[in-house]
Amino acid sequence: MRYLKIYSIFLKQYLKGLLEYRIDFLIGMFAFLLDQSLGIFFLSVIFQHIDLLAGFSFQEIVLMYGLSQIPKGIDHLFFDNIWLLPRVIRQGDLDRYLLRPINSLYHFLIVRFQPDAFGEIILGIILTSYGISHIPGLALMDYITFILALMLFMLIGTFIFTGLKLMTASLSFWLTNAYPVMQITYNLNQFARYPVIIFPKFIRLLMTYIIPFAFVAYYPVLFIKGEESFISILGELLLITSLFMSMGVSLWNKGIKNYNSTGS
Amino acid sequence: MMEMIKVNNLRKEFITYEKQPGLKGMIKSFFNAKKIIKTAVNDVSFHINEGEIVGYIGPNGAGKSTTIKMLTGILTPTSGEIFVNGLIPYKSRTINAKNIGVVFGQRSQLWWDLPLNESFTVLKEIYQVNDADFKERMDFFNQIFGLQEFIKQPVRQLSLGQRMKADIAASLLHNPKIIFFDEPTIGLDVIAKEKIRQTIKEINKKFKTTIILTTHDLSDIEELCNRIILIDKGKLIYDGDVDNIKERYGSKKQVKFTLKTEEDFFKVDVINEFSHVDPKINIKFEDNTLSVIFNKQLLGIKDITAYILNKLDVVDINIEEVSLESIIKEIYKDGLI
Structure with missing residues (x-):
């Protein structure tokens, strides 16, 4: 309760700031949407020459694209501060988070809120709605079930991003600069926009078992196509995210014990 | 008299790796890095009673900040014992944090983008200060520091003096039993310095707050402390009366x-x-x-x-x-x- 109250103060402040800089915010979002729509445009060009890509229709690929944006955007919105951890540690700025009688990780996460992420979330919702409305032969009840199921997947899938970032960022307690490691692993999420099946076996295995971004969009689309069961995707998502998050949190806790601060 | 801080044979080592110049050296040290152990705090022991104002001093790099950071729980000691109000800071960091207030003169502990009044609202929640106490203390800070003049501004826009006042007020909001002041008057003008010293004295008298003060300013010490602890190169070299030192060197x-x-x-x-x-x-x-x-x-x-x-x-x-x-x-x- 106390934690939520603290968070709401920070959030209110950021929203105020957002209104102050609404022009910058809108321009930023517009640029992002334009950039992404180019990607979609190219997909549509490709699909003028082919009907199916590895068994997926244009609408299904768009759906996948959309689904991949949403959890990424939610993570971006709430947990963006993790990107700054390597620098914060190197400059000894983590001190301040350790001086307060609240959980240090929580404190670290709530001080930044990234409204740029609304671009990803909005794009994701538009593409997903487009994709899902073009699936033939669905009754109203099917839509509702699908949407609820997808929302659940997205919500849990967010923590694949967060957990991965937290694990790799926490390496900065031992490494001088863990930023490249963060970047390389995080950027693999770009593969999540497309069916993993079109990639070489190595990437397929990587995306399913090691850094399982395939669960963000690919498997949920298979579920909608009726090729995967709800329970198995949910189970695997829960397993992966709890594994990632608990590893991330325990690395953070170990790292805190190993934290060296700076000279003065 | 109650013992607030107990430090026995405290030691902190930092491990770094030797870096050799040039590409060749870089490759060499990558595969065969030479460990360098730097002892920042070396076998330091002292006990501090409730209500004491102690000056913890020493030249740059003597190990002052390292000691303070161990007392606040930021750093884990390599060996030795620490008890702050009966707690081991690095083990019970968040509980210890409720008992202490910290001001690092070199670096604000406040949230950069938050307006000052919002920062205090956050602190009120974090430390669970009730409404009546909050109001009374904010009035007190307004009175001595004139906070209302800049309370609506984000912390990043405050001048050095305003920021220091804000940081000190923030460290006092939960009426901690122990306060660590690390260079609280650094870079301040004479009037601001005097104000801050007066406040420290007043708090100490009113609440029997234990105060640890590190500073390079001898006049801070002269005006505030009855006891000093001197360290140099990580070792304790003097612990006792200020008068004694003054007589001999002052x-x-x-x-x-x-x-x-x-x-x-x-x-x-x-x-x-x-x-x-x-x-x-x-x-x-x-x-x-x-x-x-x-x-x-x-x-x-x-x-x-x-x-x-x-x-x-x-x-x-x-x-x-x-x-x-x-x-x-x-x-x-x-x-x-």
């Missing part, structure tokens, strides 16, 4: 004469002239400047300047108190008092 003065030529130096013999009055009189000569360090209770500035001015052409004269830094050096050189 009465030293330094007069610097900038001479016209280097040869002039050999035309005077200060030590021979005055050593029968002040047996510990000392001189230094560098960059054409002759420095005379003497005890002002034994010798007058007038005597020394008169002697030198009579004999030599002097370009400039400068009279200084002996700095804390050089006192510490002297103590370190001569051993304990």
Whole structure:
């Protein structure tokens, strides 16, 4: 309760700031949407020459694209501060988070809120709605079930991003600069926009078992196509995210014990 | 009397790896890095009672901040024991955090983008301060620091003096049992310094707050502390009365004469002239400047300047108190008092 109250103060402040800089915010979002729509445009060009890509229709690929944006955007919105951890540690700025009688990780996460992420979330919702409305032969009840199921997947899938970032960022307690490691692993999420099946076996295995971004969009689309069961995707998502998050949190806790601060 | 802080045989080592210059060195040290162990705090022990104001001092790099960071739970000691109000800080960091207030003069602990009043609202929640106490304390801070003048501004826009006042007020909001002030007056003007010293005194008197103060400003210590702990190169070298130190070193003065030529130096013999009055009189000569360090209770500035001015052409004269830094050096050189 106390934690939520603290968070709401920070959030209110950021929203105020957002209104102050609404022009910058809108321009930023517009640029992002334009950039992404180019990607979609190219997909549509490709699909003028082919009907199916590895068994997926244009609408299904768009759906996948959309689904991949949403959890990424939610993570971006709430947990963006993790990107700054390597620098914060190197400059000894983590001190301040350790001086307060609240959980240090929580404190670290709530001080930044990234409204740029609304671009990803909005794009994701538009593409997903487009994709899902073009699936033939669905009754109203099917839509509702699908949407609820997808929302659940997205919500849990967010923590694949967060957990991965937290694990790799926490390496900065031992490494001088863990930023490249963060970047390389995080950027693999770009593969999540497309069916993993079109990639070489190595990437397929990587995306399913090691850094399982395939669960963000690919498997949920298979579920909608009726090729995967709800329970198995949910189970695997829960397993992966709890594994990632608990590893991330325990690395953070170990790292805190190993934290060296700076000279003065 | 209640013991607030107990530190026994505290030690903190930092491990770094030797880096060799050049590409070849980089590759070499990548595969076979040489470990360098730096001992920042070396076998330090002290006990501090409730309500004491203790100056924790030493030159740059002596291990002051490292000790403070261990007492606050930021750093985990390599070995030794620490108890702060009965708690082991690095093990019970968040509980300990409720009992302590911390001000690092070099670095604000407040949230950069939050307006000051919002920062206090957050602190109120974090420390669970009730409404009545919150109001009373905010009124008190307004009274002494005039916070209302800049309370709507984000912390990043505050001037150094305003920021320091804000940081000190923030550290006091939950009425902690112990406060660590690390350079609380650094970079402040005389009036602001005085205000901050007054506040520290008042808090100590009113709430019996235990205060640990690190500073380079000897006058902070003189005005506030009855006890000092000196460390140098990680080792404790003195723990005791301020009066004791003052008697021995605080009465030293330094007069610097900038001479016209280097040869002039050999035309005077200060030590021979005055050593029968002040047996510990000392001189230094560098960059054409002759420095005379003497005890002002034994010798007058007038005597020394008169002697030198009579004999030599002097370009400039400068009279200084002996700095804390050089006192510490002297103590370190001569051993304990």
